[in-house]
Amino acid sequence: MRYLPLDTADRAQMLARVGVQTIDALFADIPAAQRLTTPLPLADGASEIEVERSLARLAARNVAAGSVPFFLGAGAYRHHVPATVDHLIQRSEFLTSYTPYQPEIAQGTLQVLFEFQSQVAALTGMEVANASMYDGSTACGEAMLMAHRVTRRRKAVLSGGLHPQYADVAATLGRMSDDEIIRRPLDPLAREDLAAAIDDETSCVIVQNPDFFGNLRDLAPIAAAAHAKGALLIAVFTEAVSLGAIRSPGEMGADIAVGEGQSIGNALNFGGPYVGLFAARQKHLRQMPGRLAGETVDADGRRSFVLTLSTREQHIRREKATSNICTNSGLCALAFSIHMTLLGETGLRRLANLNHAAAVDLATRLGAVKGVSVLNEAFFNEFTIRTPRDGAALIEDLAKRGIIGGLPVSRLAPGAGLDDLIVVAATEMTTAADRQAYCEALAQCLSSGATR
Amino acid sequence: MNSHGRPTRPADAEPTRHATFTGNRGLDMEEALIFETGRLDATGVDLEAPAPFSSRLGAHARREAIGLPGLTEPEAVRHYARLSRNNYSIDVGLYPLGSCTMKHNPRLNEKVARLPGFADLHPLQPVSTAQGALALIEALAEALLALTGMSAVAMSPKAGAHGELCGMMAIKAALAARGEDKTRSVVLVPDSAHGTNPATAALIGMSVRAVPADADGVVSADSVRAALAPDVGAIMLTNPNTCGLFERNIVAIAEAVHVAGAYFYCDGANFNAVMGKTRPGDLGVDAMHINLHKTFSTPHGGGGPGAGPVVFSERLARYAPAPRIVRSGDALALAEHAEDSEAFGRMSAFHGQMGMFVRAYAYILSHGGDGLKQASEDAVLAANYIRVSLADLMSAPFGDRPCMHEALFDDRWLKDSGLTTLDFAKAMIDEGYHPMTVYFPLVVHGAMLIEPTESESKASLDLFIMALRDLAMKAVSGERERFLAAPIHAPRRRLDETRAARQPVLRWTSPAPV
Numbered sequence: 031m032r033y034l035p036l037d038t039a040d041r042a043q044m045l046a047r048v049g050v051q052t053i054d055a056l057f058a059d060i061p062a063a064q065r066l067t068t069p070l071p072l073a074d075g076a077s078e079i080e081v082e083r084s085l086a087r088l089a090a091r092n093v094a095a096g097s098v099p100f101f102l103g104a105g106a107y108r109h110h111v112p113a114t115v116d117h118l119i120q121r122s123e124f125l126t127s128y129t130p131y132q133p134e135i136a137q138g139t140l141q142v143l144f145e146f147q148s149q150v151a152a153l154t155g156m157e158v159a160n161a162s163m164y165d166g167s168t169a170c171g172e173a174m175l176m177a178h179r180v181t182r183r184r185k186a187v188l189s190g191g192l193h194p195q196y197a198d199v200a201a202t203l204g205r206m207s208d209d210e211i212i213r214r215p216l217d218p219l220a221r222e223d224l225a226a227a228i229d230d231e232t233s234c235v236i237v238q239n240p241d242f243f244g245n246l247r248d249l250a251p252i253a254a255a256a257h258a259k260g261a262l263l264i265a266v267f268t269e270a271v272s273l274g275a276i277r278s279p280g281e282m283g284a285d286i287a288v289g290e291g292q293s294i295g296n297a298l299n300f301g302g303p304y305v306g307l308f309a310a311r312q313k314h315l316r317q318m319p320g321r322l323a324g325e326t327v328d329a330d331g332r333r334s335f336v337l338t339l340s341t342r343e344q345h346i347r348r349e350k351a352t353s354n355i356c357t358n359s360g361l362c363a364l365a366f367s368i369h370m371t372l373l374g375e376t377g378l379r380r381l382a383n384l385n386h387a388a389a390v391d392l393a394t395r396l397g398a399v400k401g402v403s404v405l406n407e408a409f410f411n412e413f414t415i416r417t418p419r420d421g422a423a424l425i426e427d428l429a430k431r432g433i434i435g436g437l438p439v440s441r442l443a444p445g446a447g448l449d450d451l452i453v454v455a456a457t458e459m460t461t462a463a464d465r466q467a468y469c470e471a472l473a474q475c476l477s478s479g480a481t482r
Numbered sequence: 483m484n485s486h487g488r489p490t491r492p493a494d495a496e497p498t499r500h501a502t503f504t505g506n507r508g509l510d511m512e513e514a515l516i517f518e519t520g521r522l523d524a525t526g527v528d529l530e531a532p533a534p535f536s537s538r539l540g541a542h543a544r545r546e547a548i549g550l551p552g553l554t555e556p557e558a559v560r561h562y563a564r565l566s567r568n569n570y571s572i573d574v575g576l577y578p579l580g581s582c583t584m585k586h587n588p589r590l591n592e593k594v595a596r597l598p599g600f601a602d603l604h605p606l607q608p609v610s611t612a613q614g615a616l617a618l619i620e621a622l623a624e625a626l627l628a629l630t631g632m633s634a635v636a637m638s639p640k641a642g643a644h645g646e647l648c649g650m651m652a653i654k655a656a657l658a659a660r661g662e663d664k665t666r667s668v669v670l671v672p673d674s675a676h677g678t679n680p681a682t683a684a685l686i687g688m689s690v691r692a693v694p695a696d697a698d699g700v701v702s703a704d705s706v707r708a709a710l711a712p713d714v715g716a717i718m719l720t721n722p723n724t725c726g727l728f729e730r731n732i733v734a735i736a737e738a739v740h741v742a743g744a745y746f747y748c749d750g751a752n753f754n755a756v757m758g759k760t761r762p763g764d765l766g767v768d769a770m771h772i773n774l775h776k777t778f779s780t781p782h783g784g785g786g787p788g789a790g791p792v793v794f795s796e797r798l799a800r801y802a803p804a805p806r807i808v809r810s811g812d813a814l815a816l817a818e819h820a821e822d823s824e825a826f827g828r829m830s831a832f833h834g835q836m837g838m839f840v841r842a843y844a845y846i847l848s849h850g851g852d853g854l855k856q857a858s859e860d861a862v863l864a865a866n867y868i869r870v871s872l873a874d875l876m877s878a879p880f881g882d883r884p885c886m887h888e889a890l891f892d893d894r895w896l897k898d899s900g901l902t903t904l905d906f907a908k909a910m911i912d913e914g915y916h917p918m919t920v921y922f923p924l925v926v927h928g929a930m931l932i933e934p935t936e937s938e939s940k941a942s943l944d945l946f947i948m949a950l951r952d953l954a955m956k957a958v959s960g961e962r963e964r965f966l967a968a969p970i971h972a973p974r975r976r977l978d979e980t981r982a983a984r985q986p987v988l989r990w991t992s993p994a995p996v
Contacts, residue, residue, distance in 0.1 A: 031848075031849060031852075031853040031856060031857075032848075033586055033588060033848065033849070033853075033857075033936075033937065034853070034856060034857060034860055034936055034937075035937065035938065035939035035940075035942075036860050036863070036864075036936070036939065036940060040939075040940040041860070041863060043940070044863050044864070044866075044867045044940065044943075045863065047867060047870060047871065048863070048866045048867055048869075048870050048884075049870065050884070053859045053862070053863060055884070056862050056863065056866055056884045056886075057728070057756075057759050057760075057862070058884070059727065059728035059730040059884075060728055060730070060756070060759060060760045061730065061732070061733050061765075063733075064733060064760050064761075064764045064765055065759065065760055066758060066759055066760055066761060066764075069758075069851055069852065069855075070628060070629065070757075070758050070851030070852075070854065070855060071628045071851065072625060072628055072629075072846065072850055072851035072854070073847070073850050073851065074850040074851065074852050074853075075847075075848060075849050075850030075852060075853040076847050076848060076850060078590050078848070080847075081590060081594070081844050081847045081848050082590065082593070082594060084847065085594040085597065085618075085840065085843070085844060085847075086594070086597060086599075087614075088599070088600075088614040088615075088617055088618050089594075089597040089598070089599025089600050089614055090599055090614065091599070091613045091614030091617065092599040092600070092603050092611065092612050092613065092614040092615050093603075093607065093611035093612070094598035094599050094602040094603060095602045095603060095604050095607070096598060096602045097598070100604075102604045102606055102607060104606055105605075105606075105831055105832070106604055106605055106606070106832070108602070108604065112526070112527060112555075114526070114555055114558060114559055116596075118559065118562045118563070118566075119783075120592060121562075121563065121566045122566075122571045122572075122573030122574065123566035123567060123568075123569035123570075123571045123573075123574075124562075124566050124569065124571075124783065124784055125571070125573075125587065125592075125781045125783060126571040126572040126573045126584075126587050126781050126782070127569045127570060127571040127572070127782065127783075127784045128577065128579055128582055128584055128782050128784070128785070128916075129782070129784065129785040129786075130569075130784065130785065131579075132570070132907075132911065132916060132917055133974065133977050134908070134911055134969050134972040134973065134974045134975065134976065134977070135568070135569065135570040135911055135916065135969075135972050135973065136568070136569055136570065136784070137565070137568035137569070137973050137974055138565040138566045138567065138568040138569035138784075139569055139784035139785065141513070141515070141565055141568075142562075142565060142784075143785075144515070144988075144989070144990070145515060145516050145517070145990070147988055147989050148515075148517060148989040148990040149550060151989045152548055152549040152550055153548060153550065155546075157989075158988050158989060159988075159989065161785070162785075162786070164640035164641060164644060164786075164787070164830065165640065165830055165831065165832075166831065167830045167831035167832075168640065168644070168829075168830050175685075193831065195828060195830075195831035195832070196831060198804075198820065198827065198828040199827075199828055199829065199830055199831065201827065202651070202803070202820075202826065202827025202828050202829070203685075205827065206651050206654055206685075206686040206687065206826075206827075207685065207686055207687040208687060246539065246540065246542040247542075248541070248542065273544075273548075274544070274548070275539060275543065275544055276539060276542045276543060276544050277542055277543070277544050277545075278544065278546075278548075281546065297596075297601040297602060297837075298601070298602055298603055298604045298605070299600070299601055299603070299836050299837040300600065300603040300604070300605050300612065300615050300832075300833065300836035300837075301605030301831070301832025301833045301834065301836055302605075302640065302787070302789075302830075302832060302833075302834055302835040302836055302837065302838070303640070303786075303787030303789075303835045303837050303838060305787075315986070315988075321785065322986075322988055323988070324982040324983070324986050324987055324988050325982065325987035325988075326977050326978045326979065326981045326982035326987075327977070327978050327981065328974040328975045328976060328977050328978070329975035329976050329977075329978075330975055332505075332512075332974065334974050334977050336977045336979055336982050338979065338982040338983050338986060338988075339983055339986060340983075341983075343677075344643070344677035344678050344680075344681035345676075345677040345678075345922075346677070347677075347681070348677045348680040348681060348690075349680035349681060349683060349684040349689070349690050350684070351677065351681040351684070353681070353685075354643040354646065354647060354678045354681035354682045354684075354685055355641075355643055355644075356641065356642060356643045356676075356677075356678050357641040357642060357643070357773075357775065357782070357785060357786040357787070357788040358641070358785055358786045358787075359785075359786045359787045360782075360783045360784040360785030360786045360787070361781070361783025361784060361785075361786065361787060362783075362786070362787055363785075364783070364784065368558065368562055370550060371516050371520065371526070371551070371552065371553050371558050371561070372525070372526035372527050372552070372553065372555065372558050373525060373526075373527050373550070373552060374520060374521070374522065374523075374524055374525045374526070374550055374551055374552015374553065375522040375523075375547065375548050375549070375550040375551070375552060376522065376523050376524070376525045376552060377525035377526070377527045377529060377552055378548070378550060379548075380525075380529040380531065381527070381529055383531070383532060384529060384530070384532050386537065386538070386539065387532030387533070387535050388532075389538075390535050390536065390537070390538050391535065393538070406538075407538075407540065408538055408539060408540035408541075408542055409538055410539065425608060426608055426610065429607075429608045429610060429611055434604070434607055434608070434611070437606050441606065441818070442606075442818070444819065458529070
């Protein structure tokens with residue numbers, strides 16, 4: 031086996047030094063009746079060529095997003111990742127190091143985390159950010175738990191514009207700890223009155239912007255309403271690129287801002303690994319979950335970075351920790367940080383503008399297709415259309431014509447009465463020809479398909 | 483001198499460590515923050531401006547500056563390449579962090595994970611366009627079930643602690659189904675447990691009752707029986723445990739737990755020791771997470787991403803969270819809604835760490851059943867080889883008992899030296915080694931937990947042993963300075979961690995104008 035350096039002679043010598051006759055003597059603590067005496071029911075090892083071949087065969091059974099006109103978002107977005115990003119994150123020193131527990135030999139990772147935290151804080155308009163969470167949905171759940179700790183209340187209000195799977199994650203956490211979770215009905219037109227749902231028991235209100243349907247929302251009135259009742263505003267975003275074009279959560283008064291960072295530096299990867307961004311107000315720092323890199327000096331007085339404030343964390347505080355998180359998304363955070371450094375303020379704003387332009391063009395074209403209407407007034411790179419046909423069937427028809435046309439809302443929210451809605455995204459990766467192809471195919475599907 | 487007057491031999495000068503103008507020392511380079519070198523108007527990405535169009539951002543458009551510095555591409559490459567050089571990594575040396583399983587990360591796995599059919603695939607594409615991805619997840623799930631002898635697996639948890647949470651939520655759901663989730667609110671956790679175990683129990687509103695280990699480092703069935711009561715819902719036990727020992731009473735413990743009406747959660751962080759040697763399903767385990775970033779070699783990336791699939795016994799299988807892969811005729815489909823079954827809910831958006839699944843599956847195919855068993859045997863052999871090779875110099879808390887995949891020492895042997903475990907660990911850095919896990923597990927004073935994994939050659943192990951023996955002899959013979967000053971050959975000397983915590987500086991801020 032090419033990954034195992036020991037050979038038979040090595041093993042014999044080592045067993046002799048250890049003082050046992052057979053390797054099984056070292057496994058003597060396994061109860062005899064439970065020792066496995068038959069080979070594992072798995073094929074024998076395979077060569078690099080064979081493994082590559084079988085995985086390539088599996089990969090070929092998928093339709094790669096880049097091989098078709100592609101308009102799906104809903105929490106994961108297809109953006110260009112510069113070649114530099116993927117090269118740098120594969121450097122041995124980043125890829126094959128552990129969590130930086132020995133800072134003298136981990137300054138590379140630690141400085142990156144400090145820069146990442148600084149970038150995330152700037153992007154969200156918040157005061158502090160942590161060194162990453164698993165993804166946007168788990169960051170959202172952790173934000174809710176943090177709000178419970180800060181306010182000592184246990185009732186969360188979830189906006190009807192929150193990604194349904196994010197709401198599922200929060201609801202699961204809430205159910206397990208007997209917290210009260212108020213899920214507002216899905217709200218495609220962004221007309222819900224969240225202020226009315228906040229009372230003196232409310233710990234937090236969780237609002238996504240741009241919301242699941244692509245609407246841009248003004249969070250400032252919700253922040254004011256929450257603060258008036260002693261509750262926190264948790265602002266969620268699933269499309270980090272949007273923050274290059276729209277007002278930040280911090281500017282609108284959010285107390286905690288969480289989101290998905292996949293859009294910047296990370297591939298779609300069929301849903302993971304992604305990188306959760308988590309930022310908050312300084313005054314709530316001690317209640318934050320996750321790792322934090324901080325600045326200090328070494329014995330020679332040189333600026334250095336180290337994991338800090340670990341008295342919040344599970345390995346010190348155990349059952350009193352702010353979270354059980356340990357491993358997070360270090361390498362995805364590195365990819366985010368490198369891509370953000372390559373973009374810079376100027377590049378991020380241009381990228382955001384290109385996305386918005388593509389979406390505006392697509393919305394205009396789709397709105398002109400007979401029977402199709404665009405629901406949104408203000409949007410960034412994603413919006414919702416209503417068509418005369420069942421959305422899921424329509425998306426299947428489009429897929430047969432080689433177009434990934436978006437997300438039928440019914441896939442994530444069956445039974446919500448929104449079967450005629452499709453959430454559509456356009457990024458800098460979609461071309462005018464793609465958008466034209468989509469509109470033509472959609473028109474054909476609508477004229478040939480059964481109407482309601 | 484050669485004929486052009488160029489010196490070809492080093493001069494016989496006195497070596498002094500003089501300061502340099504740049505602060506660099508040869509290949510050891512200082513690197514500023516991007517916030518100090520970057521500019522708001524610099525960018526390393528060429529993006530065209532779009533044709534003029536009417537914005538639909540309305541009043542939501544950002545008006546304020548963000549404050550994000552940019553670098554051109556050559557500057558960015560240099561920044562990150564230089565930073566990377568200040569990191570230790572498994573690619574450059576033995577990385578004996580106990581309970582972290584820092585094994586070789588095959589690059590084949592990186593290559594296949596980047597195939598467009600996996601990497602450029604959206605989680606919400608029509609499932610008809612992602613059949614290969616679902617087939618891979620199912621194949622990996624089947625391999626994990628074969629290795630563990632369990633009934634079902636939840637693939638969505640994103641790391642070990644997330645897997646613990648998933649397993650404990652399933653247990654809580656099972657208790658709720660019996661109407662006992664309110665009355666059975668206690669989780670038994672041994673003192674040697676990783677901190678995530680009690681933190682996880684607390685997250686779902688359960689309280690922790692400690693179970694002592696015996697003097698030989700393992701938990702006895704009697705201790706568990708003594709702690710079991712009608713208010714106990716579960717036990718969380720790590721096996722092999724964090725002292726590197728197989729919990730040899732595990733079958734009796736599982737029986738006692740089950741008789742008492744509770745469930746058995748096993749922390750599978752150390753599964754690398756027992757592949758092909760025993761199966762958790764045969765030991766009476768009800769739920770166990772598997773760290774793909776440990777046992778199955780997905781790179782740790784300086785702190786993740788990981789993946790923590792959870793295997794379940796028949797008793798808990800029905801409560802496994804959404805999503806699940808289901809068969810629909812000849813095709814595979816996703817059951818994405820917990821409400822449609824007894825699933826306890828959802829752990830995260832989408833379907834889990836697909837990028838890690840591809841890598842882990844490639845690792846399993848490469849090894850095969852025979853290779854995985856050999857990997858476990860080699861890992862255990864290497865740990866024991868280190869254990870016996872250091873036993874005469876360093877003190878082991880549990881005597882001569884064979885260990886599993888990691889060898890545990892304490893600090894009794896340093897008692898008269900005036901040195902601590904930390905001093906010894908930092909001196910290892912000067913020898914070119916990443917230190918072992920130190921001060922964990924908490925049950926052993928000044929713990930040093932060494933996990934070499936199966937990836938080291940005998941020559942590598944021998945050099946490591948000789949280096950540690952040399953250091954140990956120096957420590958006990960009174961060479962204190964070398965240890966107290968260590969490390970001196972690393973990019974940094976010891977850090978002021980107190981200052982970092984007392985005056986936290988967690989982000990860059992523009993220095994005040996002078």
